[in-house]
Amino acid sequence: MNSNLKNMIVLGCRLILGIMFIYASLDKIAHPEEFAKQIGYYKALPFGLENTVAIILPWSELIIGLCFLVGIFVDGATLLSIIMMIVFILMISQAMLRGIDITCGCFKVSAEGEKLGLNTILRDIIFLAMSFVVLNRQERKFEFLPKYD
Amino acid sequence: MFRVPLNQMAALILVSLVVGIITNSIRSDGISFFAKEIEVAEDINDVSGEPVAITLTQAKELFDQGVIFIDARDDEYFADGHIKNAWNSGFFMELMFRLDSLQSRNDPVVVYCSDDECGSSEELAYDLFNEGFNKLMVFQGGWIEWTGIGYPIE
Structure with missing residues (x-):
């Protein structure tokens, strides 16, 4: 595969991951209480830590998304x-294995959110694969910080 | 220093922590740092507002009064067996329509799932609460506690 094509693929993955992370963060940032409850329904965190996660995780998603798009700290x-x-894959799998019938809380935290299912896991596996594509890139095209030259 | 990927990661986590905590503390709908458990009802006849948890004894009392029970588990579990006369949660809009056709939104509804380690009943209760239902009780012991003592099922 020539290096131009490889660079395009990496850039494509960065764009998709960037947009996905930013989109996923917005509804959660807007509705922290609902998002915290949604995490709680997974019944996987002790000590009421779902609130702590709901305060921090959406911002991480937003910042990661911006990094992918802008080319900083890729x-x-x-x-x-x-x-x-x-x-995410582990959390969804444990909930499904225990028969917990809830909505995902992946992109939307309201009642209209999608139900957990194998397609949710498959989607996260695709995002995981895309992240590995970016991790294993040989060239750093359209990346601005830190400088490697 | 930021050429090391792990350092970059640490920096990103730190920024998220700082931004998350600061915005949460200044916004009007900020949340507490640790979540509280759903409150247990003291008097089941005096419930209104946010969903509350109820015990097995309270659940049985409501069952004997003919209060509507909703099973929040997946369809296949419901088909295998459920609390006598309980409804399958099914589609949310349909469920609301069915409830509205029989009673007002101030009348009691009990929601349950398998046990206190499943979140589906709480999720359903809060979804109904957001739609204006305000006498919602979550029977946390659920199917396992109910069948453990041999109460009526079908």
């Missing part, structure tokens, strides 16, 4: 994206 954003996707 390595750090990619690592965080990989960790998040693995955690």
Whole structure:
């Protein structure tokens, strides 16, 4: 594969991941209480930590999304994206295995949100794969900080 | 220093923490740092507002009064067995329509799922609360506690 094509693929993954993370963060930032409840329904966090996560996670998503799009700290954003996707996949899987019938809370935190399902897990696996594509890139096109030259 | 990916990651986490905590503390709809458990009802006849939790004894009392029970579990679990006369939650809009056709939004409704380790009943209760239902009770012991003591099922 020539390097131009590879760069385009990496850039495409960055764009998709960037837009996805920013889109996913907005509804959560707008409705922290609903998002905290949504995390609580997964019944996976002790000590009421769902509120702590609901305060911080949406901002991480927004910042990671901006990093992907703008080309700043792409390595750090990619690592965080990989960790998040693995955690999301584990959280969704444990809820499904225990038969917890809830909405995902992935993009929308309202009652109209999508139900958890195999397609939710599959989607996160695709995002995980895209993150690995970005992580393993050979060239750093359209990246501005930090400077490597 | 920021050429090291792990340092970048740490910086991004730190920025998220700072922005998250500051915005949460200044916004009017900010939340507490740790979530509180859903409150347990002291008197089941005096419930209004946010959903409350009820015990097995309280659930049985409401069951004997003929209060509507809604099963928030997945369809297949409901089909396998449920509390006698309980409704399947099904589609949310349909459920609301069905409730509205039988009673007012100030009348009691009990929601349950498998046990206190499943969040579906709480989710359904809060979804109904957001639609204006305000006498919602979550039977946290759910299916497992109910069947454990041999109360009526079908």
